Amino acid sequence: MGSQGTYAGLFIPGQPAPVNLAPGQQAPTECQVTYDPANNPFHANGNVYRKVPPRNTPTNINAVFNYRNFWDGRANNVFNGVNPFGVRTNLASKQAGVLVDVSGGIQLQQLAIANASLASQSVGPILSDGEMSCTNRAFADVGRRLITTPPLANQAVHPTDSLFKQTPSLLVAPPHNGLTGTYADLIRAAFDPKYWDVKGKYSVDANGNVTKGNGGYTQMEQNFSMFWGLAIQAYESLLISDQSPFDTGTMAADAKRGEGVFTGKGHCAECHNGPLLTNAAKTSQQGGSDVIRSMQMGDGGVALYDTGFYNIGVRPTGEDIGIGGTDAFGNPLSFSQEYVAVLQGQPVPDSFAPPTGANIRSSRVAVDGAFKVPTLRNVALTPPYMHNGGFASLEQVIAFYNRGGNRQNAGCGDTTGFGANCSNVDPEIENRSFNQQDVSDLVAFLKSLTDNRVACHAGPFDHPSIQLPNGYSSALLPDGRTAEVLSILPATGSGGLPASGKPCFPNAGNLFGDLQSAFTTITR
Numbered sequence: 001m002g003s004q005g006t007y008a009g010l011f012i013p014g015q016p017a018p019v020n021l022a023p024g025q026q027a028p029t030e031c032q033v034t035y036d037p038a039n040n041p042f043h044a045n046g047n048v049y050r051k052v053p054p055r056n057t058p059t060n061i062n063a064v065f066n067y068r069n070f071w072d073g074r075a076n077n078v079f080n081g082v083n084p085f086g087v088r089t090n091l092a093s094k095q096a097g098v099l100v101d102v103s104g105g106i107q108l109q110q111l112a113i114a115n116a117s118l119a120s121q122s123v124g125p126i127l128s129d130g131e132m133s134c135t136n137r138a139f140a141d142v143g144r145r146l147i148t149t150p151p152l153a154n155q156a157v158h159p160t161d162s163l164f165k166q167t168p169s170l171l172v173a174p175p176h177n178g179l180t181g182t183y184a185d186l187i188r189a190a191f192d193p194k195y196w197d198v199k200g201k202y203s204v205d206a207n208g209n210v211t212k213g214n215g216g217y218t219q220m221e222q223n224f225s226m227f228w229g230l231a232i233q234a235y236e237s238l239l240i241s242d243q244s245p246f247d248t249g250t251m252a253a254d255a256k257r258g259e260g261v262f263t264g265k266g267h268c269a270e271c272h273n274g275p276l277l278t279n280a281a282k283t284s285q286q287g288g289s290d291v292i293r294s295m296q297m298g299d300g301g302v303a304l305y306d307t308g309f310y311n312i313g314v315r316p317t318g319e320d321i322g323i324g325g326t327d328a329f330g331n332p333l334s335f336s337q338e339y340v341a342v343l344q345g346q347p348v349p350d351s352f353a354p355p356t357g358a359n360i361r362s363s364r365v366a367v368d369g370a371f372k373v374p375t376l377r378n379v380a381l382t383p384p385y386m387h388n389g390g391f392a393s394l395e396q397v398i399a400f401y402n403r404g405g406n407r408q409n410a411g412c413g414d415t416t417g418f419g420a421n422c423s424n425v426d427p428e429i430e431n432r433s434f435n436q437q438d439v440s441d442l443v444a445f446l447k448s449l450t451d452n453r454v455a456c457h458a459g460p461f462d463h464p465s466i467q468l469p470n471g472y473s474s475a476l477l478p479d480g481r482t483a484e485v486l487s488i489l490p491a492t493g494s495g496g497l498p499a500s501g502k503p504c505f506p507n508a509g510n511l512f513g514d515l516q517s518a519f520t521t522i523t524r
């Protein structure tokens with residue numbers, strides 16, 4: 001924690017954004033990885049292990065309703081077709097954009113698609129050297145690699161997959177690995193030819209000039225980040241979970257009591273509000289309205305903050321500043337900080353409505369250490385909790401709120417928000433004096449937010465087979481890595497996991513526990 005890696009599209013400041021390569025510059029199509037224990041932070045006893053990114057992964061189910069994504073909101077509401085930073089990148093780099101076949105030839109055009117935060121999110125991890133890529137790879141390299149490949153080539157696809165069964169020609173015969181054709185076929189079927197039909201290879205220079213030849217990439221390779229982002233967003237827009245006991249009016253008595261604690265003495269609904277149980281997914285935010293609010297802090301002063309982002313003091317602010325951070329170009333991630341810059345007469349990249357209400361010209365902002373409020377739908381299925389994965393169970397989360405957060409020492413080391421301007425912990429984080437009954441009722445309420453289709457991996461939440469890293473074997477591979485144990489979650493179809501035995505994931509989220517029998521395990 002603390003040090004800013006290049007995870008999920010966060011570029012190293014000072015290094016060029018890996019948008020496109022200059023003419024003539026060759027991209028490393030395959031990068032060399034060395035597993036040298038001395039230079040790898042994730043090692044023990046001379047063995048090298050998988051990297052661990054600094055934050056816990058939030059759910060993609062119902063994420064389409066978030067105005068911005070990632071814990072710190074850096075997956076911009078506006079998709080630029082290239083990377084997570086929206087208009088920020090378009091202003092900073094003339095090289096950013098997509099190649100379009102217009103009358104008169106091929107041209108670089110900048111994109112700004114609103115309400116497309118999922119597309120912004122999905123193009124981040126691909127080039128991150130902490131997640132899915134080697135350093136300095138361009139998206140067009142990923143395109144070059146995938147375009148000629150059969151989709152899902154190494155995964156089993158269930159014959160009744162709720163999405164693919166709608167196009168039976170895509171499904172292959174037993175053993176049902178992958179889909180027919182290539183990614184290029186899918187792109188041609190889904191996108192306007194003006195984004196892929198021009199022949200030849202092209203490079204884009206720092207001024208946005210397009211040159212034919214000189215190495216370069218095909219139009220389809222160049223635009224692969226746009227295809228990737230919009231396709232994943234279209235898929236994730238289907239992942240809407242709205243059939244829990246909370247929705248169908250079938251909550252048990254304890255869950256109903258828990259709802260009363262949640263909206264009443266627990267003050268939970270102050271931040272976990274609305275149908276998604278998060279203020280970060282308010283439909284009122286569309287078009288950039290209601291994205292900045294003001295609140296009275298613990299010391300009585302007023303501060304601006306980004307709606308749906310709060311510092312609840314899970315860890316001291318200095319460890320991870322959250323939405324108080326900046327993007328690769330030095331712009332603040334937070335709308336509140338951008339608004340303060342506007343008041344000082346500076347230009348800012350994002351578009352948003354100014355806040356309304358008293359004292360809004362206060363230049364104090366409470367965004368350092370603040371994180372996006374997560375949706376609580378299906379939360380029982382996904383421990384561990386919080387941005388750092390610091391709590392193993394819902395009981396531990398409730399104990400945290402009950403004791404008024406993780407209070408440290410007084411003064412500026414205090415994470416509570418009571419020291420004058422030193423800290424930004426939300427004043428709603430205070431002792432709640434829940435009794436045992438309140439705690440178990442709250443847990444019952446949170447469990448009643450589970451949609452059985454999600455727990456059973458049934459349509460639209462069914463999926464091809466997925467390899468999940470599940471620890472290590474003692475074997476050392478020739479390249480220096482320690483062999484991993486992979487548990488293979490089977491492909492499911494629209495009906496979900498088989499009805500025999502234990503059909504669904506337990507509503508306590510122990511993925512590798514009770515359901516171990518559903519997995520095949522391999523070592524690699």
Ligand code: HEC
Nearest residue numbers: 266267268271310314371372373374385386387401426428
């Ligand atoms: C001041 C706003 C606020 C209040 C009040 C609040 N929460 Fe939260 N909640 C958050 C934020 C922000 C996070 C994520 C914080 C982080 O990871 O640092 C969170 C995280 C959680 C999580 C973890 C979800 C996950 O997927 O990791 C649960 C569960 C939760 N809250 C339940 C509750 C309950 C129950 C209450 C009432 C007792 C409550 N919250 C009160 C803002 C709030």
